[in-house]
Amino acid sequence: MKKLLLLALLAFSGVEAMAQDFRFGAKGGLNYSGLTAKGINEKGFDNKLGWHAGLMVNIQYPGNTWFSIQPELLYTRKGYENFSDPVEIRDGQQNLLYTEQQGGIVRLNYLELPIMLNFKLGLLIFEAGPQLSYLVGYHNDAFITQTFPDGSDSSTDSPIRQYSQDRLHNFDFGLAGGLRLEGSNGAALGIRYSQGFRKLDDADTLAPGVPAAPNARNQVLQLYVSYLIPE
Secondary structure, eight states: OHHHHHHHHHHHHTHHHHOSEEEEEEEEEEEEEEEEOTTOOTTTEEOEEEEEEEEEEEEEOTTOSSEEEEEEEEEEEEEEEEEOOOEEEEOTTOOEEEEEEEEEEEEEEEEEEEEEEEEEETTEEEEEEEEEEEEEEEEEEEEEEEEOTTSOEEEEEOTTTOOOGGGBOSEEEEEEEEEEEEOTTSEEEEEEEEEEOSOSBOGGGSOTTSOOOOSOEEEEEEEEEEEEOOO
């Protein structure tokens, strides 16, 4: 985390030396996050809603009206839902005893530093750039639900899906890109997609037998509003 904060300070601190035209601002919006990996069972891992918010600085070089650099420091809530297919449990006479399903909701909270390259075409701005992420919070609600023929149900913890934060990589890096509509007053509405390159599970640090995190990478679709203070 110290490395990420240092990079953020460097990105924000040298602004006056780098350019004469710059604006500070804030942004926030919704996340639609999930996992991606080669061969992953898409039916077992569903996307979930979250949110993000943070600060940014837009660096516009003198005499340039179409290109700018925009470092951002964001708090982002990612994660996914994971549910197995329901399984019917019957007795020896094939009478339905209950239906069992395993699943849960995983919340992954990151402090992120995207450094976006902006290309302006009128009100439309295209953005793309690298992104660093540091895991600052984790919560795993993993449970087994049994639903009985009368409609009642009960839930117990699922040790198979209950992995600890020690199982996760703290650092991630990837790419982000999107577009936004931005008015002359600095208000904007945008959409962005980001893809992590590092898999969640840190299998090399723990002994075999510890419940594993998914062998997959974060992906997030964001819808956001932002505001840059006018010059």
